[in-house]
Amino acid sequence: MKKYGIRGTLPKGDPMAAPHLLGESWGWTRWYDSKEKRDAAYEEMMQPFLYYRRGDRPTQSLEKIEEGA
Numbered sequence: 001m002k003k004y005g006i007r008g009t010l011p012k013g014d015p016m017a018a019p020h021l022l023g024e025s026w027g028w029t030r031w032y033d034s035k036e037k038r039d040a041a042y043e044e045m046m047q048p049f050l051y052y053r054r055g056d057r058p059t060q061s062l063e064k065i066e067e068g069a
Contacts, residue, residue, distance in 0.1 A: 002031035003067035004038035006045065008060045016059065029065070038064065 009027040010017045017024045032038040045062055052058070 001067075002033055004033075004035045005029055005031045005065045005067070006038060006042055007063045007065050008045075009063070011059055011061050014059050031067075 007027060007029045010022065010024075016022045017026065030041070032041060042062060042064055049058060
């Protein structure tokens with residue numbers, strides 16, 4: 001059973017949250033078998049994405065979560 005996860009959401013006031021784009025309730029969740037795998041994935045997700053244009057910055061907020069917490 002996977003009980004360690006990462007939740008991604010848009011920060012409050014983000015322009016991509018406009019109804020005709022992603023919307024205010026946009027988000028995703030990924031689950032992992034262990035805390036170590038989750039933490040490694042989190043650290044990787046926090047690194048700059050290689051294929052963004054120079055100056056682009058992702059605006060998603062990442063949060064570590066645990067099932068039942």
